[in-house]
Amino acid sequence: MDRKEYYRQWRAKHPGRNAESCRQWKQNNPDYFAEGRKEYSRKWRLEHPGYYAEVLRRWTLANPGKHYQQVKAWIKANPEKYKAHQHVQRALKRGDITRLPCETCGEIKTHAHHSDYAKPLEVTWLCATCHRRQHPRL
Numbered sequence: 001m002d003r004k005e006y007y008r009q010w011r012a013k014h015p016g017r018n019a020e021s022c023r024q025w026k027q028n029n030p031d032y033f034a035e036g037r038k039e040y041s042r043k044w045r046l047e048h049p050g051y052y053a054e055v056l057r058r059w060t061l062a063n064p065g066k067h068y069q070q071v072k073a074w075i076k077a078n079p080e081k082y083k084a085h086q087h088v089q090r091a092l093k094r095g096d097i098t099r100l101p102c103e104t105c106g107e108i109k110t111h112a113h114h115s116d117y118a119k120p121l122e123v124t125w126l127c128a129t130c131h132r133r134q135h136p137r138l
């Protein structure tokens with residue numbers, strides 16, 4: 001059975017799929033979301049070599065220059081943020097500042113959060129989750 005057909009049948013069997021049924025499914029399949037998940041996706045990638053590359057290639061073909069345009073539009077809308085990020089990237093490369101674990105939870109992967117974009121090197125290091133909390137609008 002190919003994947004399209006599989007999804008079609010799955011949707012037919014699960015009408016009204018919503019947050020609640022999703023939550024229940026997770027409860028009934030804890031392995032998929034815990035340790036097993038990594039293993040599962042690793043296997044899946046092995047069985048479908050080049051799948052993600054192919055998806056990305058198709059998306060790029062279907063949306064020529066779209067990502068670039070999105071980035072450019074963002075820079076135009078947020079010039080001070082963009083400049084501040086550039087400052088941080090350069091300072092990181094030079095070793096003027098060091099990336100630190102999340103100040104709130106200790107996660108290693110962090111973003112530089114600016115409380116004041118006029119002071120580009122005064123940053124707080126926050127993980128994606130804690131960072132989002134600092135920007136409720138995002």
Ligand SMILES: [Zn+2]
Nearest residue numbers: 102105127130
């Ligand atoms: Zn955090």
Ligand SMILES: [Zn+2]
Nearest residue numbers: 112113114134
């Ligand atoms: Zn921030």
